[in-house]
Amino acid sequence: MTRQFLRCFSTAVRLHAKVVPNNLKGKSKSSQEWLTRQLSDPYVEKAKIMNYRCRSAFKLLEIDDKYKIMKPGDVVIDCGAAPGSWTQIAATRTNASGAKSHLPKGTVVSVDVLQFHPVAGAITLGGMDFTLPTAQEKIRSILAGKQINCVLSDMAPNATGVRLLDQENITRFCYSVLKFAVSMAAANSNLVVKVWDNAEVPKLEADMLRFYDNVKRIKPRSSRSNSSEFFLLGRGFKGTEKTGN
Known part of the structure; x- marks a missing residue:
């Protein structure tokens, strides 16, 4: 595999992987679920990259x-x-x-x-x-x-x-x-x-x-x-x- 392919593959995995936030203490269940969705959402990251x-x-x-x-x-x-x-x-x-x-x-x-x-x-x-x-x-x-x-x-x-x-x-x-x-x-x-x-x-x-x-x-x-x-x-x-x- 080329290095470019490996970099693209690594980025795709990172954007689509489920991320569990580490600052959930004291937050309600709905807030915890929202934070988890946000951190795991590829469109959230893409919006940051494109300045939306x-x-x-x-x-x-x-x-x-x-x-x-x-x-x-x-x-x-x-x-x-x-x-x-x-x-x-x-x-x-x-x-x-x-x-x-x-x-x-x-x-x-x-x-x-x-x-x-x-x-x-x-x-x-x-x-x-x-x-x-x-x-x-x-x-x-x-x-x-x-x-x-x-x-x-x-x-x-x-x-x-x-x-x-x-x-x-x-x-x-x-x-x-x-x-x-x-x-x-x-x-x-x-x-x-x-x-x-x-x-x-x-x-x-x-x-x-x-x-x-x-x-x-x-x-x-x-x-x-x-x-x-x-x-x-x-x-x-x-x-x-x-x-x-």
């Missing part, structure tokens, strides 16, 4: 690489943005920083109820609850009449431990994002929302189909296999329905 703020960056990268939901010059809203990894991807894909002078410059507005460090090229609204009218009015004011090409939502509620309540809460978040997206969507715009599998998902899909040409369930490879999360992708905004007299 967290592993969730790879979920959006996979979605955009396959479905091309963002392009230079686009206006993108990132809901539930903290710590900012999706905003990093959106800012790069839309050329929001203007780093590529030969391409159109996009606009990215990211919002989260938590405070988080700004992302180069993006407008960051930390400490702001997207679901509140005040936050949505702030975004409208920033855009000053611009229509939105893509709305992203990786929002999830704090877990209560009550499965049905948690599912109800994340579905409520999805509807809040959908209503906002529809109100400001440009023609053929796109929407991505995170959801946890539950009985209300088919209705949410049907409601999205009222406004988008197609709606697809996506489970990125970087989503943990034991997680019930997946994403609904709505592509091709076709306008709002008109009711007759």
Whole structure:
């Protein structure tokens, strides 16, 4: 075997090996399990190497690489943005920083109820609850009449431990994002929302189909296999329905 092959093999084994943390004393069982998952997760290490703020960056990268939901010059809203990894991807894909002078410059507005460090090229609204009218009015004011090409939502509620309540809460978040997206969507715009599998998902899909040409369930490879999360992708905004007299 060559030395290069041995180095690659060694790195792969290290990234995929299960790591047991040594600082678990006094931590709850759920905290211990989370730490163990983080240390054993190859996407966590990969995010550090590629300077992404967290592993969730790879979920959006996979979605955009396959479905091309963002392009230079686009206006993108990132809901539930903290710590900012999706905003990093959106800012790069839309050329929001203007780093590529030969391409159109996009606009990215990211919002989260938590405070988080700004992302180069993006407008960051930390400490702001997207679901509140005040936050949505702030975004409208920033855009000053611009229509939105893509709305992203990786929002999830704090877990209560009550499965049905948690599912109800994340579905409520999805509807809040959908209503906002529809109100400001440009023609053929796109929407991505995170959801946890539950009985209300088919209705949410049907409601999205009222406004988008197609709606697809996506489970990125970087989503943990034991997680019930997946994403609904709505592509091709076709306008709002008109009711007759």
